[in-house]
Amino acid sequence: MAVALRYGLWRVPWPKQALVHATGCAVYSVVSYRGDAVWRSAPCFFPQGRPSSLAGLWKYTPDGAPGTAGLDVLMSYFSLVGLAHALAYRRESEIRALDAARLETRLVQAQLRALQRQLHPHFLFNTLNTISGLMRTSVDAADVMIDRLGTCCFA
Numbered sequence: 001m002a003v004a005l006r007y008g009l010w011r012v013p014w015p016k017q018a019l020v021h022a023t024g025c026a027v028y029s030v031v032s033y034r035g036d037a038v039w040r041s042a043p044c045f046f047p048q049g050r051p052s053s054l055a056g057l058w059k060y061t062p063d064g065a066p067g068t069a070g071l072d073v074l075m076s077y078f079s080l081v082g083l084a085h086a087l088a089y090r091r092e093s094e095i096r097a098l099d100a101a102r103l104e105t106r107l108v109q110a111q112l113r114a115l116q117r118q119l120h121p122h123f124l125f126n127t128l129n130t131i132s133g134l135m136r137t138s139v140d141a142a143d144v145m146i147d148r149l150g151t152c153c154f155a
């Protein structure tokens with residue numbers, strides 16, 4: 001299935017995909033039929049014994065020879081290819097969702113920093129305005145406030 005994903009639906013032109021999948025399906029067909037024949041020739045299925053040669057395995061192949069049940073092979077091959085593509089798509093979707101969440105977090109942090117930068121000048125203006133008002137009534141209180149402002153904001 002790694003080959004099917006390497007030459008995936010979205011990566012290569014369709015003639016190349018057709019060639020890759022035709023080859024893959026042929027290999028899958030041979031492996032599938034031979035595996036099935038070996039499985040069917042197991043002693044638990046055939047008490048008379050296993051065939052003595054590989055040629056004898058052909059008689060245990062479903063419907064007599066490979067290719068006669070080609071639709072089943074095509075369906076199972078393309079089901080496996082579809083499953084591989086679905087899993088790859090899911091993995092890519094999860095990665096994209098994680099990247100989107102990270103970007104959203106960075107955006108919120110940037111917005112928070114921008115808001116904090118807007119608040120600092122406003123805070124400074126209000127404090128200086130208050131100190132200016134205190135200068136008319138209590139110079140000592142204004143002096144203390146100037147000291148606190150220097151300690152708070154610029155330390």
